[in-house]
Amino acid sequence: MPALNEANVRHLLRRTEIVDRPERVAALLALPNMAAAVDDVMDVAARPVPVSYTGLGDNGWKRGVRLSEHWMGQMASAARPFGERMAFFWHGHIVSSLDKSAFAGMHDQIDLFRRTGLGAPSAGGNVVRLLKTAAIQPAMLDYLDNSRNIARSPNQNFARELIELFVLGVGNYTEADVEAATAAWTGHAKARSAENTYHFRPEHHENSPQQFLGRTINAGMGSEAGNETIDVMLGSGSVGAGTVAVGPNAGRPAPRVAAEFLTFKLWQELGEASTRTVPSGVHGAMVDALLDHGFDIRPWVRALLLHDDFYTGVAKTGLVRQPAEYMVALLVACGIDAIDNVPGWLMDPTGQRLLYPPNVSGWKPNGYWVNASAMGARHSVANSMTWTLARDTWDGDEGYLQFGPNAANRISKRDVQGLWRPNQPYIPPIPTAELVDRLIDLMGLSVAPATRGRILAHLDHDDIETWMRRDAISLLLTAPEMHIA
């Protein structure tokens, strides 16, 4: 079992709760061992805080903004944010986009991920359940055109992406498999009268039995035929597990291939995305967890978080924070409420906007984000946040920079930049070292000594006037280490 020390705890928290908040670090370090720490992190609320759309009318776009702000706000402030973080993983894996799907459907899909993405098995925390539920939600029916997939004019979009992107991975299926799955998935649509309701249309369903990964499906199964494809791939249900027939995995059971593919995706999301492989130890543990527990989610995630391979130097330095994660880190540091403070236009140039994955393969890790224009956009986001931060509050002669709701979360502007008052002696600001340390403490950051030293040197530079000392805030928030997960 990995050691319970500060470095490992911070790493665990940054990957699961996005931010290693000081109070969470302290709480986990007080536990007996790493298993207890992992269980604590995974002890997410049974029901996530629901989003409120009051005052927004029927406008789907505005509701979308509200949902993504609320969700990000929960990632920042929930007692156990890991559930929200896993929902974010599923959003980038079982993909739909508000670009194409109606808002009501997207709300339901995100709600499904938030409720069951890291849920207990009894509460739907299982990959088979997740896929079967999402497949017939209106958001997915719209996004991958399955609502238009009818017997006399099949549309392969959903069936293909289900196999290739959601379950088995590229090269593990044949065109005949896609055609068979397409036939199995015909007939699923939305009710005409209420667009956000699912309705199966038997008259559009292709009834002839199909051969899929070596199994016969759709033999009189009607609306359940689609689920059979999931059962064949994951070895659930009673139709029997399929076998991959082509490519490097030819001859191997589909559930194992699926478990490896899903493991690779989760490792890239939480472990590291530098090596493009999964270390064999944690790979075996995670694949076994999926296969031994019928694709339940919690044992699988636990196997990842408790493995020594997750705590290596390569893993600890191998992920760049996605823009949404960086934004959450900014919200936490600055104590800003997400609602009304994270508009879509602010996130767009960073390359990531919740509810709008760029295409059905979701977002790509690391290198995708590390270029001048996407990083430049993050700078703009950080500057925008620090402007929001500097909400002036007045208390007599005082003004404050507020890093949260309470008096304990603020620093007086006098301390930052000194205070001139007419006919009164000038009050100088606090020394630079004390200022930087106060800011680090207020924002709950953990900063490398070299970074702290360089920022001190900046503030002491001849050309920096006292009123510019608040530059320290943006330097702390945009330092390269803030972009590492």
Place this chain on the structure above:
Amino acid sequence: MLDPDITTADALRHLSAPVADDPFSLDRRRFLQLVGLGLGAGLVAGPGSSLLDAVLPGHDPLAWAAGPIGPNDGILVLIGLYGGNDGLNTVVPVNDGRYYDQHGSLAVPASSTLRLDANTGLHPELGELKQFWDAGKLAIVEGVGHLQNEFSHFSSMAKWMSARPTGLTTSGWIGRWLDGYLSGTKDLFAAAEIGHSLPLHMIGERSVATTVPTDRPSFGVPREWRADADRALFQTIRDLGSAGPAGSWQRLVGQAQIDILDVGATLNPVIPDDSELPDTEIVRKLEIAARLINANLGMRVLSAGYGDFDSHAGQPSQHPVRMQELNSAINRFYSTLHPSWVGRVTVMTFSEFGRTSYANDGQGTDHGSSAPQLVFGAGVKGGFYGQRPSLAGLRRWDRMPSHVDMRSYYGSVIDGWLGGGSSGVLGGNFENLRLFERPPSGSGTVPVASGSAPSAPSVFVAVTPQRVYDSRNGLGGRRARVGPGQTVQVGVSGEGAVPVGATAAAINVTAVLPSIDTFLTAYPTGQRLPDSSTLNPRPGIVTANSAVVGLGTGGAISIYNNAGHVDLLVDVMGYFVAPTNGASTGFHPLSPSRLLDTRTGNGAPKRRLRERTPISLQIVGRGSVPSSGVAAVVVNLLAVDPNGEGWVVGWPTGETMPVVSNVQYQPGRTVPTLAVVTVGAGGKIDLMASAGTLDLVVDVVGYFATSGSTMQSVGPRRLLDTRTGNGAPATRVGPGDAVNVRVVGRGGVPVGASAAALNVTAVAPSDHTYLTVYPGGEPRPATSSLNPDRMQVSANLVLSKIGTDGTINIYNNRGDVDIVADLTAFFT
């Protein structure tokens, strides 16, 4: 070579490069001059140790290490059609009944297409490409695909981008080309992806392209009110970015942050504000691509993508819009690209795969296999390549076969246009389709999209001269120097004296303190950037010239700056408008005659003009100018041998002197400028110099009075270039020789035209000389139109009467010289 122990100050003085406030005002060419002079020595030792750091504080030495882009280096523009373009609806097989059967209601009717031949039509929205086809510069490569037909987006896109059908796809074909091109050096501006994220094809094993934003970047440019503090801030960011272990993601993030500063500072003057950029994604991206090329940053490959082409459903409403956007983008690109680059640019499309021939019932098509791809540009050999896939025997869900391996498609472009080496990039040899009829070169043309017809015949109305643009204080536009390859828009009509509906304006353009030799081109807003010039500024001096420019969209003119950074002033002297009933003034051209020469006592006492001491000059009744009815005169003002730096202004006698200038002069230089001056009390004009003493010469070339010729402005056209043999033999004009230039019948000038407005440029005369422009068939007058210094490039606006034989002559007095003349208006 300079002594390496030369002091910084001495070296900079030697270079006569002003150390600008903005360290990145030094562009690539200037930098390489420094390197060539041996001053780059020591740059590899790191920051703080080389002369370069004094000139470019905080620069990354490796950012400039790549070689210059030469006149024969090709530039490639890639347009990605993401999602799988429906090739059958793009290059339509109009005679194939199976296409109409299989594509059903999605098919494009034959009668709507733009016919290329008996069997083929282009999608109706692709008018630009039809013009390329007609000019023989569009290559249609049919049946492009890859060997392993998988129809997933992502593996297929990865294969298209990586050009590796099997195996790990960690790099793409342009990225690997870039690896070879840069050979380990770093160059932020060799290849660019215009957008937020880097697609695989722009990522190499060692190098990656730079992402260029679709908005003007500003981070990296010191803000005025805290410039020194910002420089300190940027240095801190650079230091924080260089910490962290080499090769770590933290270090890579840090390097990206440093790149932000470099890219931001360089591109801030090149990319305009959002309000000047089009909204449609791909049109915007291609305009930015053209501006990046114009800025001469050394880019060889620019890539831009857009979507969504993945029309599984709803195709009839999606695909035509995509085609229209593509067409607009091509038009915008070539309208923005400076003509001098056209010969070096090729544009190509790519898309992951085609779409099925059979439509599905959702009014869409599904992922196909092969599709046609398009390559066009000045060097492309137009025609059909590859093989059109047959639709025979296709059943539902069948994909069309591929006939051209995509690697052959890429390799043909790498070898034909990017300097070769395709086998290294692609891992093998593939058939070269021979898509080009010649290699990249400095000259080349593409079809002009829309001919700019001459404006309506107009009469001249002089106004109190008024400044409408000043980049030094933000009058009329941004308060910022105009950057390399950048165009600014100057509103003329509707601002002050010039009414809406005016067709052209007589303006004076002044360039202040350019950072390097450059040229400016004034042209009507909305027209294609022409291959002509208005002004040739040089560092260290203030250069001015007059121009007659048609007013374009919104009553504005555009001014393009070729290189470096420069401040720009524009003064309006008068405007042209369609005549209304009542008094209107037309132009009467004259054979030039000299009305004033203070050196000989002609027209005024024989004595040098003193600063701030106006003289009055009798105009009316002298030198063929009639004794009455004259509203304004067109004169060439010549400041001869001034002993100070200043300007000359002319205005109607009896009125207040306006706050504008006509001629800018420097000590020792003789400078001519054409001016239109309203005649004042007693038929006279007043003239004044602002500083020092000088001799002043005034030649009259025409006047405005009732019932003269009306003017029609045209988009600038080059009528003469002795460097290339346009309009006259390709040979320099010798001492005492004249070149005869046909004007009537060229550039839209009709028979019976009485005069032409030409910007005449003298290029590098071997000796100090003067040029005289006069009508063909008449004796040469004792006047001058240009007075170029030895080895300089200088221009002047000339309004010349056209000879009865439809020609004009340009005479050169001493040495030999190249002469260029650009037509901007004619009078009939």
